[in-house]
Amino acid sequence: MPYYLGIDTSNYTTSAAIFDSQTGQVIHRKKLLPVAKGSLGLKQSDAVFAHVKQLPQILEELFFDLPPVSLAAVGVSARPRNQEDSYMPCFLTGKLAASAICSVNRIPMYEFSHQCGHIAAALYSAGRLDLVGQEFIAFHFSGGTTECVHVRPGNETVFDTEIIYHSLDLKCGQAIDRVGGMLGLSFPAGKELDALSLNADKRFPVKTTFKDGNCCVSGLQNQCEKLLKQGESKENIARFCIDSVCKIVWQMADNARTQYPGLPLIFSGGVMSNTLINQKISEDFGGFFAEPQFSADNAAGTSILAAVRDGVKVG
Structure with missing residues (x-):
């Protein structure tokens, strides 16, 4: 069963992706969260509500464009970073959907950080999935993060990340x-x-x-x-x-x-x-x-990480 589903529900975007581990290709769908004109983002409660409305639509669009597939596992962004105190309520929406899908299909659910999903998506887009399992430096600059991290091979997280430099105030x-x-x-x-x-x-x-x-x-x-x-x-x-x-x-x-x-x-x-x-x-x-579509928030990296956790060699 070569197909892996990824789900990412960040404070910007509702995202879902399928990674075909046989062809090495990703198909993904995403939609920005609705923000009122003049606003600079959403409160977490509003983001959660928006994901509840958008995620079913995104998943329906994703699977509608595919032939019937049998999923091997689901990867989900469950926290912003690889840290115990890293938490944002909006990621609970994706985790809930992933858990339900895995329970019904009796397949594994793998949890990752949103940051690791970004890193994996960048490696995929740049044609450098061979760096999975290697040591490298990753820069994650977004609305919520301005960090340079030292990446080494991890076990459950796939990437073991250590922050080298970061922003001391605004991102x-x-x-x-x-x-x-x-x-x-x-x-x-x-x-x-x-x-x-x-x-x-x-x-x-x-x-x-x-x-x-x-x-x-x-x-x-x-x-x-x-x-x-x-x-x-x-x-x-x-x-x-x-x-x-x-x-x-x-x-x-x-x-x-x-x-x-x-x-x-x-x-x-x-x-x-x-x-x-x-x-x-x-x-x-x-x-x-990464290309722009894989640089901004997306679930492509999370779907690839699920395959790696399931023992698939991606690079």
Whole structure:
């Protein structure tokens, strides 16, 4: 039975995916959670309710596009990170659905962190599933996470992750969404801010703050607010925001390369799908980036991790 179902119910997106371990292909479906115009996200209770409404639809769409399949196991994102105190209620929705599916079909359910799902999806998209079971450095930059982690082989978690560097305050994805909201963009703002920044006709000097390798991001929002009050164009403010985030990524990558020379660099999370960031970091460091659809929240990685836990060699 080569098919593995993955479910991910983050604070941004309802996602489900099927991994065909025989062909190595992933089919996935996802839908952003509805956010009122002008809002910068959802309360956990609202996110849970949205997933309850959207997950059945996503699963129906996923299986409708497939011939009848027999599932071998289900993987589900049950927590944000590989830490005992890591918890978000929205992941309970996916866990409930996964548990029900596994009980009816009498198949295993494997729990993973949302972060590990991101890493696995990035490896799949970049054609580097051969790194499963190896040591590498992974960057996870999203609305809820700004982290550089050292990845080693794990047992039940598949990836054993240790945070090397992180944000001491605001996350880079949060800063992008807040600046986007300031400019009248919809949430999440990454895609629209990316498009705006490409039309900028002015650049501003960027100054970042790091303490022991960890970044401080909160000042970025204040700097963008100042530019807006000074009458600067939306395009130029967007470019300054992206340039600032890019410099943070660049510094973290440089620090990681110095501390762990020779290890592959993997970039995941919605922030990493930005055109300018992707281009600059790729030119200076190489590394491997997920395509945008596998960089933003998705369940592809979780379906692949389920196969690995079930003893399937994926790389």
